[in-house]
Amino acid sequence: MTNATRTWGGTTLADRRADRRRRLVEAGIELLGGGDSTAVTVRAVCRTARLTERYFYESFADRDALMLAVYEHVAESARQAILDAVTRVADTDPEEQARAAVRAFVELLIDDPRKGTVLLLVPITEPALNKRGAELLPTFTAMIRDRLPDGYDDVHRELTATSLIGALTYLFISYLDGSLDVPRERLIEHAVGMLVAAASPPDATS
Amino acid sequence: MTNATRTWGGTTLADRRADRRRRLVEAGIELLGGGDSTAVTVRAVCRTARLTERYFYESFADRDALMLAVYEHVAESARQAILDAVTRVADTDPEEQARAAVRAFVELLIDDPRKGTVLLLVPITEPALNKRGAELLPTFTAMIRDRLPDGYDDVHRELTATSLIGALTYLFISYLDGSLDVPRERLIEHAVGMLVAAASPPDATS
DNA sequence: TCCAACTGAAAACGATCGTTGTCACTGTAC
DNA sequence: GTACAGTGACAACGATCGTTTTCAGTTGGA
Secondary structure (H helix, E strand, O other), X not given: OOOOOOEEOOEEHHHHHHHHHHHHHHHHHHHHOOOOHHHOOHHHHHHHHOOOHHHHHXXXXXXXXXXXXXXXXXXXXXXXXXXXXXXXXXXXXXXXXXXXHHHHHHHHHHHOHHHHXXXXXXXXXXXXXXXXXXXXXXXXXXXXXXXXXXXXXXXXXXXXXXHHHHHHHXXXXXHHOOOOOOOHHHHHHHHHHHHHHXXXXXXXXX | OOOOOXXXXXXXXXXXXXXXXXXXXXXXXXXXXXXXXXXXOHHHHHHHHOOOHHHHHHHOOOHHHHHHHHHHHHHHHHHHHHHHHHHHOOOOOHHHHHHHHHHHHHHHHHHOHHHHHHHHOHHHHXXXXXXXXXXXXXXXXXXXXXXXXXXXXXXXXXXXXXXXXHHXXXXXXXXXXXXXXXXXXXXHHHHHHHHHHHHOOOOOOO
């Protein structure tokens, strides 16, 4: 049996367990960030984290549990980054808030492209995440749909929100893998422009 | 040694070989259409095609060769469907041509959702296709980029074309997996509307 | 000091995969 | 009818994977 209070090497068991878990998740990000989810084997994760398989199953029931934890960890950091950026400019107009959100997201991807890959590519790639994991994009879609003006019917709002998320996702993916070679500021401005245009109420157009 | 002219069961060797290859590709579409590329094992393909492994390697050097052939087959059918639809209305205005192209593509997806999955989802999923196979989306992107009005600079056109492809792709993916529950005609009209709006020259906007 | 908890490395197990090889059988040409 | 190309079912091989187990060493509390 284990003893959570007993100290070992200056730390408690719970601390060491948490540290090992953190290293495993970080190793998962590192490997999953390469874009090839088949490279994320239990052995590779353990080797990257400099741990043995025994400690893998100390923190995760199976490989899928790690996948889920990795995705959730990255998604949570993205949510936090966006939320922080928006609340930091909560007293400005909606366009400025959209700009702050997009900028925070893009800078997160640039600071750590692995996270961008995990966030945008892996939910589609990995069967373990197809069902339970890929809830970030639908969440964003619903957020945008609910912020669209009332001038349109529900179908139009759903179509517009879905289109926006698809456009933003593909923009970021292309920017990440280098196939979209544009200045960062132009990318941000374009993304913000689409959001703002969609948020403005309909006037003369159909 | 083989003898291509000798008849067997009323057909020549070349005919039987071609027929077996066709059945293998069809089995690949069937399995890959499920969205899980790991389900496409050599054994599963052969079982679906009611052939044995020996005939698999008669037509394909290895598993990746089949993957490529499946993708190319589906992509070619999509290209043909779009091209046929556009040429059929070659004498109408560009908006009507865009409508015909989108309608042809959407109807292809509806007639055979497996093809839509292969076309839109698999190039990202399957490592064997990440490099060589996924050339359909960049091709479409370039096609759209070159058809955008001259009023913008190259960066804007690149951003707009990429956004459009991303939006269309995600729209179709969402429509295919049922998460975008809208009437088919609305989907087509929305897609056409985006294309037409992007193709119209800039006026008062930046 | 002694014992039990903890650690690290690696072997082992069963499953599945891609790929190749074997073997008995069937239809066709001569 | 005999030899042989073609066929179909399946075993076999080596590799890799997820997962479990073993085992020798190390650390800290009693």
